[in-house]
Amino acid sequence: MAEIGHGGKEIVERILEPKEAVERIKGLKSIPVRDQIAKEVINIGYGFFTPLQGFMGKDDLDSVVKTMKLKDGTIWSIPILFDLSEAEVSDYGIKAGDTVLLTYEDNPLAIFEIEEIYTYDKKEICQSVFGTTEEKHPGCARTYKYKDKFLGGKITLVNRPKINPPFEPFFIPPLQMRKIFREKGWQRIVAHQTRNVPHTGHEWLMKGAWLQAYGELPIEKPIVGVLVNAIIGEKRKGDYIDEAIILTHQKLNDAGYFGPHNHMVSLTFWDMRYAGPKEAIFHSMLRTNLGLTHHMFGRDHAGVGDYYDPYDAHRLIISVQDELRIKPTFSMNWLYCPHCGEVTNEGLCNHKxxxxxxxxxxxxxxxxxxxxxxxxxxRPEVFDLVMECAEKYGFGSPFVTDEYLEKRTPVFTIPPLKA
Amino acid sequence: MGEKYPINLWVNEERYEKLKNAGLADMCKEKLAGLKVIQVFADDAQKDQILKLYPMAKFDSSTTKSIELLPREVKDRIFDLVVEKKSIDVIDDFLKSH
Structure with missing residues (x-):
């Protein structure tokens, strides 16, 4: 059975088996890639970015910048780009039509069939994606750091990443995820996007979204689930450490605030762009490919500073909802009301x-x-686990420190390729 | 008068003991489901100065309008000033000490 993802396109894993991979990479020029690109290569390979089969060419980029669509008309909001400097292009001696081997940590990662090498105005990208060209916007800063040449072309993974403890059970690519949902019998699954250790406001966002998604469905047996999809990417000092984020979400399940019948936790590799509304669209596409039917959006989704109105993302999603294969569930803020003696919702409680x-x-x-x-x-179980993670993974702190950045075990590594 | 922005000094048992010993326990108020806190306030200029001095700190502009994520040792110093001066009006002194 074909698995249909974003844009109505089939999800296909672009991954070679080791024996074939060893043969195919023989004689190819090697180009090492940085962490961001490695993550995006993995996402392309496993179909997280369906319908993209590789890094964008100029026509797709131009179309995304000008219309928020790929050139084939599929909604797409954030450019997926491979960059090199002019000197690197020259030093590697590469040109359109070449096939090269991308490596990460000196090991083979993917075959890159270069279809074109081009330039594009980064300010124009920033204005379109982030609504600003200010360098202090972290998404703009990331865009300006791209080198001057972009390379478009198809990617085929030649080596699956090794996911390191404690993250292994949480890396679930789209085809596998959809199989799990079928086994669970879930008819609707709502995404909870996170980069945080959950407090009860988050817990109630999930519970509220679960109730919203359940809607008119029969309730004799559990057929609706919440998927926590943690974004694991570049860390900033002061963030919670990745281990604490993923394990505390699982703890909400293990400690009974949810259960396996209605909740599971996974991760996706992605360096946040903080593009607010455009990133909300991007998250919708990503979670469509994972097999979700609903996506929760709270206030100021994926925003930063004061760049976006808290409900810009909701408005943009509503404007293209017919072209997405996932339904939004919009959430109001949850808060504590001492009069009610409970966590409640600003749309419900009137003890303002x-x-x-x-x-x-x-x-x-x-x-x-x-x-x-x-x-x-x-939740006390969450607090205790945060503290445990601080000792076990965070060099004494549950928050990212210089020491953590320097010494942590990476979430994934690329092993040597063996036939 | 301009707007004032709180810095929340959350009160654990250790801090509560110090306040009790100094006869200041009634300076605490209950906030967030009974959690004890002492709030000291910064004006606009002081807020900006604090955020510049401690770049990891954050002004929570959307939810609480408070200055958060100051390092523990900084909060401890502000707390000690509150105990010493028996007042929550300590931000000027705190900034002068830099």
């Missing part, structure tokens, strides 16, 4: 003067002060 709002930032601040938040705000 008594509301105690909390955010991930506020909870991080409490944890940094060495204080255990109340269980209504932060």
């Amino acid at each position: 003067d008594e509301w105690q709002k909390f955010s991930g930032t506020l909870i991080r601040s409490i944890v940094m002060d060495g204080v255990k938040p109340p269980r209504l705000i932060f």
Whole structure:
């Protein structure tokens, strides 16, 4: 049975078996790639980026910048680009029509069939994707760091990544994920996008989205699930460490706040662009490919600073909803009301003067002060696990430090290729 | 008068003991499902100065309008100033010490 992903296109894994891979890479020029590109190569190979089969050519990029669509008319919001400097292109002696081997950590990663080498105005990309050209916007900063030449062409993975502990069970590519959903009997699955250790506001965002997605379906047996899809990518100092993020979400399941019948946790490799509305569209496409039917969007989805109105992402999604194969569930803020004595929703509770709002930032601040938040705000099992992760993975801190960045075990490695 | 932005000094048992010993326990208020906190306030200029001094800190502009993620040792110093001066009006002194 064909698995249909974003844009109505079939999801196909572009991955060679080792024996064939060893033969195919013989004699190819090697080009080492950095972490961001390696992650995107993996995503292309496993079909996370369906219908993309490789890095974008100029026509696709131009179309995405000008119309938020690929040249074939499929909605696409964030350029997926492979860059080299002019000097590198010259030193490697590569040209359109060449096939090269991409390597990561000195091991073979993928075959890259270069179809074109081109330039494009980075400011134009920034204005379109981020709505600004300011260098202080982290997405613009990343775009300006691209070297001057872009290379478009198909990618075929020759070597599967080795996912390192404790992340192995959480890397579930689209075809495998869809099989799991069928085995669970889930008819609707709602995505929860995260880069955070969950507090009860997050927990209730998920519970609310689950209720919204359930809608009119029969309730005799569980047929709706929440998929926490953690974005694992470049870390900034002060973020929660990756291990704490993924394991605490699983802890909500293990400790019974959810269960295997309605909740699971996975990860996707991606360096956030903080593109707000455009990133919300991108997340919709990604989760469509994972087999989800619904996607939860809260306030200021994937935003940064004050660049976007809190509901810009909702508006953009509504404007192209008919062209997406995933339904949005929009969520209001959850907060603590001392009058109600519970976490409630700003759309429900009317004790407005008594509301105690909390955010991930506020909870991080409490944890940094060495204080255990109340269980209504932060589950004790989650707090204890955060502290355990600090000792086990974070060199004493649950937050990213220079030491963590330098010494952590990478989430994935590329092993030597053996036939 | 311009806007004031809180810095939340969350009160664990250790901090509560210090406050009790100094006769300042009633400076705490309950916030966030009963969690104890002492809030000291910065004005606009002080907020900017603090964020410049501690780039990892963050002004939570969307939810709480408070200055968050100051390093633990910085919060400890501000807390010690509160205990020493028996006042929450300590940000000026704190900044002068830099």
